[in-house]
């Protein structure tokens with residue numbers, strides 16, 4: 460992407476000469492004849508480099524430096540002074556300008572100066588890109604289907620009001636990834652995200668895991684212990700595969716949610732917490748309710764906001780974006796350098812039914828990145844089931 464230069468000069472011919480010259484060198488150029496016009500362009504954040512005349516009809520050019528230094532990607536400023544005004548230029552450099560030149564402008568000098576400024580801009584862009592990629596190694600790809608956009612909108616509202624969220628959907632559709640995304644992007648980011656994998660907890664220990672216990676409350680409980688709900692205070696408690704929560708505990712958990720308070724096992728003190736609950740399940744909770752394996756009252760308490768993730772086969776148009784993201788991720792993790800996917804391979808990825816949903820797609824891409832020695836993933840790098 461080319462850098463955008465804003466040329467600020469009240470003399471129209473001077474401005475045009477500079478603009479034409481820079482355009483011929485491949486820069487995008489914007490023009491302003493007054494301080495006010497320049498300000499309007501700068502505030503939009505579109506100028507990477509500013510060539511700034513000192514004397515403008517409505518004020519002193521370097522005054523803009525206070526504004527530009529406040530922008531997140533600070534534009535590079537080149538000051539243009541009349542002959543003999545060097546002291547002004549020096550002053551401007553102290554205030555954050557990067558370079559200066561005297562009129563009449565030598566276009567080759569100007570080109571050098573603008574190229575230097577562009578290098579700084581490109582380096583910053585690279586760094587910003589690198590940083591954001593690194594932070595988002597485990598991104599949640601929303602894609603382009605209306606259903607997914609709606610889910611994200613609901614999730615946003617749920618985090619603002621801290622109401623309970625129930626995420627459902629078949630295996631591998633991204634329930635856990637979505638829960639983490641809600642945490643990262645909501646007002647509780649920076650507060651705890653406590654992830655409880657319900658099937659992994661022994662049913663007899665569940666209550667004490669969740670609410671904690673007092674010393675001596677049962678055999679083996681030698682010390683007092685805080686429960687996960689207490690540890691999650693201020694943040695989010697994520698109950699993954701909540702269908703595995705023992706039915707007798709479900710009633711106690713429901714009460715804790717309603718009262719925003721609970722007692723430790725063997726304790727009498729009421730402990731108040733501010734916790735947002737996100738629960739996930741790939742089992743059909745309604746069916747479980749019919750069989751009395753899941754409490755209906757808890758179900759309705761949890762699904763204040765109900766996010767039902769679609770199978771991947773219902774959002775095939777998002778496959779190219781998901782694949783692009785996964786290639787970037789696995790390139791970085793595995794030190795590979797895959798650049799793209801052949802049209803035939805992409806078509807196969809789009810046509811396949813993906814019973815394991817996004818997890819299966821992710822595994823297929825990881826495998827392809829491992830097996831592919833060329834820059835392009837082709838049909839022969841994909842699992843046989845997919846290319847059949």
Ligand SMILES: Nc1ncnc2c1ncn2[C@@H]1O[C@H](COP(=O)(O)OP(=O)(O)OP(=O)(O)O)[C@@H](O)[C@H]1O
Pocket residue numbers: 598599600601628629630631632633634635636637740741817818819821
């Ligand atoms: N929207 C998404 N964007 C990017 N990657 C995703 C997305 N959804 C899922 N994945 C990938 O798929 C994998 C499985 O997702 P996740 O663990 O969230 O599925 P799940 O719905 O919780 O499945 P299960 O019901 O089996 O627990 C993730 O580790 C991630 O690699």
Ligand SMILES: [Mg+2]
Pocket residue numbers: 634635699
């Ligand atoms: Mg999961």
